Amino acid sequence: MSADWSSGFAPALLSSGAEAILPRMASDSPPDPLAVLAASVRRLIAATVSVAGDAALLGAAASRVDAVTAALAAAVPDPPPERYPGGGDTPSDWMPYDCVTGRWNPIAPPLVITWQEPRAVADVTFTRPYEGPPGCVHGAVIAAAFDQVLNVANLMQGAAGPTARLELRFRAATPLHHPLRFEGWMERREERKVHSRGHLLVDGAVTVEAEGLFIQVDPDRIVRLLDR
Numbered sequence: 001m002s003a004d005w006s007s008g009f010a011p012a013l014l015s016s017g018a019e020a021i022l023p024r025m026a027s028d029s030p031p032d033p034l035a036v037l038a039a040s041v042r043r044l045i046a047a048t049v050s051v052a053g054d055a056a057l058l059g060a061a062a063s064r065v066d067a068v069t070a071a072l073a074a075a076v077p078d079p080p081p082e083r084y085p086g087g088g089d090t091p092s093d094w095m096p097y098d099c100v101t102g103r104w105n106p107i108a109p110p111l112v113i114t115w116q117e118p119r120a121v122a123d124v125t126f127t128r129p130y131e132g133p134p135g136c137v138h139g140a141v142i143a144a145a146f147d148q149v150l151n152v153a154n155l156m157q158g159a160a161g162p163t164a165r166l167e168l169r170f171r172a173a174t175p176l177h178h179p180l181r182f183e184g185w186m187e188r189r190e191e192r193k194v195h196s197r198g199h200l201l202v203d204g205a206v207t208v209e210a211e212g213l214f215i216q217v218d219p220d221r222i223v224r225l226l227d228r
Helices: 009-015 033-048 055-073 139-156 219-226
Strands: 112-116 119-124 163-170 180-190 193-202 205-215
Touching (some): 112 139, 119 139, 139 163, 139 180, 139 193, 139 205
Antiparallel strands (some): 119 180, 163 205, 180 193, 193 205
């Protein structure tokens, strides 16, 4: 049964000692229209990698995209907006610009992760921009997804920290345009070393297995990274 993130994600963050991070992350979030813009850009990316238009169509489209980009660039502040603005109870809320889960990042699918104790679970359907072998999801995309899923599993067990090693075993091709499920769980701790595993399911069959080593860190180190 899926847990409520408000009673899962945030308390786990606190139990890992991350309360020191919360004041640093308590700024106003960008408005919801940014998620709408990111979704529109995702559709643009999907069309760009699939279009077969003539030179006139492509040239006109490029000019229009350049004009929109120039208008947006004029509104980019220096320094740029807070990367970790805080608020919300899901990984997407806490990391809205993340390249895997970020709803404000157009290159993110985005992956939607839930906590189904003792596992982090993510359901996603990858489309043409994430293609590797013909009709299949790129292996690097799968690796990035596993990295986030395993990290969330560790976080929910109070063992947050960066990836030291991530190994994947590809057992079968993973198709595009098909519902997929990532599952990740923490297996054991050895002092600061955290060992986690996961698998990718297609219609209940495992196509990829993952094993990761993570290093639990003091929240003060994360705060220092945010201040850079």
